[in-house]
Amino acid sequence: MRLIYSVAWWIALPLVLLRLLLRGRQEPGYRRHVAERLGFYGDVAHDGISPILWVHAVSVGETRAAQPLIDALLAAYPAHRILLTHMTPTGRATGRELFGKQDRVIQSYLPYDTGWMVGRFLRHFRPQLCVLMETEVWPNVMAQCTQRRVPVALVNARLSQRSLNRALRFPALFGEAAAAMSCVAAQTDGDAQRIRQLGAPNVHVTGSIKFDVVPPAAMLERGAALRAQFGQRAVLTCANTRDGEEALILDALPSLDVADALLVIVPRHPQRFDEIARMITARGLSLARRSSAGDTPIGDARVFLGDSMGEMFAYYAASDIAFVGGSLLPLGGHNLIEACAVGKPVLIGPHTFNFADAADNAIAAGAALRIADAEELMKQATSLLLDERERKQMGENARQFSQQHGGATERTMTLLAPLLVPQSMAAR
Known part of the structure; x- marks a missing residue:
């Protein structure tokens, strides 16, 4: 069987290199x-x-x-x-x-x-x-x-x-x-x-070794600088989003019923940054991008595109609520521990089979909430953004959840x- 597998690799190699x-x-x-x-x-x-x-x-x-x-x-x-x-x-x-x-x-x-x-x-x-x-x-x-x-x-x-x-x-x-x-x-x-x-x-x-990852001080400082750019606005960060999810999130954005709230989208794959930017502007939404905004205030942009690599801890630190992508569609979800480690309330979709135990345990610990779709994502985010006490309690639960599983x-x-x-x- 392994011989057949190896031959298949050699036959496919020209196509693999073409794909590269x-x-x-x-x-x-x-x-x-x-x-x-x-x-x-x-x-x-x-x-x-x-x-x-x-x-x-x-x-x-x-x-x-x-x-x-x-x-x-x-x-x-x-x-x-x-x-x-x-x-x-x-x-x-x-x-x-x-x-x-x-x-x-x-x-x-x-x-x-x-x-x-x-x-x-x-x-x-x-x-x-x-x-x-x-x-x-x-x-x-x-x-x-x-x-x-x-x-x-x-x-x-x-x-x-x-x-x-x-x-x-x-x-x-x-x-x-x-x-x-x-x-x-x-x-x-x-x-x-x-x-x-x-x-x-x-x-x-x-x-999970991921519970032992400590948010780097430099990333937390960068997150504080990002937060200063965002000002006093409420911030919902949708991180590690995958193909098909951004459209659902943007279409549901009107349901985020919080005055002057900012949506931050951080796609999972960098090759899709420009595609997502076009998707945002095609809906008539004002856009700021991490790659072009630098350290300047973002003004009245409705959406901030996190088109950079290696700054996930900073994006989480700058947010009020974190939604972890790959979970709105049947893609298995992504790691929610980073958001918990910086003490942020976490929202996840129905599809978290790649991180089933971590997701279920975070929910049981009061660190995360599961939502059924993008509309419910915005409604639940609205509720948390308007309830500072509940939001802070979830954030503290998230921090403790991260620390207790090391x-x-x-x-x-x-x-x-x-x-x-x-x-x-x-x-x-």
Whole structure:
């Protein structure tokens, strides 16, 4: 089965590269470092001496989630360097933002999942440990790591029932990959149960590392500066919105019955910034953009477009209420923990299957409310914006919810330590 899978990759490769080229028209980052995606790493700074711990974080969310773990690995293993790999330019940019000043962290793309390309990658970097963040399980990566005796840990792991059902259609492929894992650190009991069902051994529940992410002081300061631009206006931030959601939100905006309220939209994908700007102005709404407003007041703009990367904590800090996107449509939702960490009341839509436990627990803690659609989003936001006492209580509940669920990084480090002991002893 894996042979068929690998052949399919090689057949599809010209189309995959064409897609990179086309997508690069909107996101130039997709046209950079293409050789790395094919297993060639001559330009990647690597001294060939320092032992490597490899952490794979596919995109922005996984990279941010990896920060506490990478910091802990750097502290616990001072002789090692971290190889941080990604699949998207935005993930790579986020890694550069978080670790660009840390010379012990090197970055590259993970190659496409063929045995030959992954083999070149492993021969070049010779990692002592592979740490996959959240949901990234690649059959040839697993096979090549097994062949080279590189232990693999899936951490901060989550697996929805929908994803499990898809994987179970190909048990010879994904079951074999899951069985090759050295250990799994799952976010919740439900995730652990589904991952075991897929065939993974040594599965533990450690919680979500995202609860250990601390809002950077610089981002909070930037948020305060943004808030000064917004003035005394009530602010509803709709963050991590996905294709199709912005139209629903904008069409429902008249239901936000709060005088002079400001809607902030922060799309999930940067290639859609201009598209969303056109969508806003086409509805006759006055628009200000983060990229052009700078630090100047935004005047009477009805909508503020957060067309920047790496500032999510700042947008949340500048808001009164946060709606977390990907949840109005059946897309699975996105991380609500960042909004909770800065003490903001959270609204989420009906579709949060990617973060089901976190969403349900936040609701139970009084930190979040679930809304059925965009109209109810605006009505619930109106109610909270007009009720300062309730809004502040929800915000405090959100902060406490974030703080009470920490500790996953320490528990994950305990699981990873035995995987490194034999190699560390051998190195001595």
